[in-house]
């Protein structure tokens with residue numbers, strides 16, 4: 080039983096009145112004792128105006144991909160901790176729940192009239208926080224970063240041509256390339272003195288005539304790089320030289336650790352570089368609004384923007400607009416506190432792993448709420464390569480995902496889904512209550528310590 084006020088998965092689901100997932104049982108870290116706790120409109124604030132991120136917020140039984148999907152894959156009670164999917168566990172900013180409650184009180188759901196306040200929020204957020212000056216007319220709203228990037232790939236990369244990316248990188252980039260019927264080319268990052276670095280020679284050697292776009296992930300999921308102005312400028316100039324359009328995915332741009340600075344591609348001090356780019360963003364990571372389907376892209380170059388727009392069609396939902404507007408206009412203070420808490424979580428995980436898991440490699444993140452752990456020694460020790468073949472698994476890392484879940488209840492994402500360089504690694508989400516992290520780390524350490 081969990082050290083945190085534990086609750087049987089089945090009991091929680093019964094309390095919540097959700098029966099569809101009742102077959103999946105397991106113990107999860109939680110202090111929410113009733114379903115009504117899930118619908119509170121304000122997250123508790125502590126003395127000094129601090130939001131309480133320490134009290135775990137139970138998401139089990141809410142049709143939540145992070146906590147409910149893995150349970151469907153394993154037997155009763157095997158899966159306990161969803162640490163794979165990139166979604167934050169905290170109860171959302173109160174301003175979001177309040178705005179949604181107010182809108183839900185009116186019972187009509189026809190087409191929306193205007194998205195102007197949403198656009199204003201995007202402009203204000205980017206200007207005030209990131210120093211990028213956006214013209215509302217240069218912004219196209221979308222229902223996700225995915226559809227925008229797919230439209231851009233369709234418009235810039237002829238079918239069968241290539242899109243370049245530094246890997247390990249967000250697994251979705253490969254499915255975006257497939258959807259656009261273009262080939263993904265990895266330029267693997269080099270691991271130098273504890274940081275992932277761009278291999279400039281390799282990158283340039285891959286800029287062949289059939290490469291027509293480069294996806295830049297800033298901050299980089301899963302390696303945690305926050306690329307510097309100089310690195311971005313160098314990428315941008317190389318792409319210009321080789322006639323490659325830059326597609327900058329900046330969805331993790333708000334989650335930046337102290338001491339690092341996110342530089343929007345669209346704010347670089349080289350007009351030619353900026354005019355050769357399209358940027359994609361959302362606050363769906365910032366405020367955990369992924370289910371609200373809201374994102375946007377922009378370009379300072381009207382020609383590029385028009386080209387992408389030709390291939391793009393999206394409609395936003397009323398509730399998505401309401402939630403995002405509220406977050407942009409009123410969520411800043413909540414997010415700043417959440418970001419500081421996640422920064423401390425990174426330090427907590429780093430210290431724990433260095434002290435208690437000597438056979439696991441740790442890389443210090445600069446941004447994102449992911450951490451990319453090197454389990455190569457553990458994989459070798461358990462013969463994951465051979466076991467994967469024996470169990471019909473595609474990769475040793477996929478086998479290890481099951482192994483770790485079965486031994487510890489902790490579910491991580493296999494590094495190989497992030498392209499070349501992901502071998503031996505697993506991605507872990509650290510955006511949870513620190514009490515949950517403590518349980519997760521204790522369970523993982525017990526599983527891998529004596530292999």
Ligand SMILES: Cc1ncc(COP(=O)(O)O)c(C=O)c1O
Pocket residue numbers: 165222223224225226249251296300328330331361363369373374
């Ligand atoms: C780098 C990156 N881009 C895009 C996405 C998905 O964006 P969306 O849900 O808006 O399509 C993710 C989700 O994890 C991501 O990490």
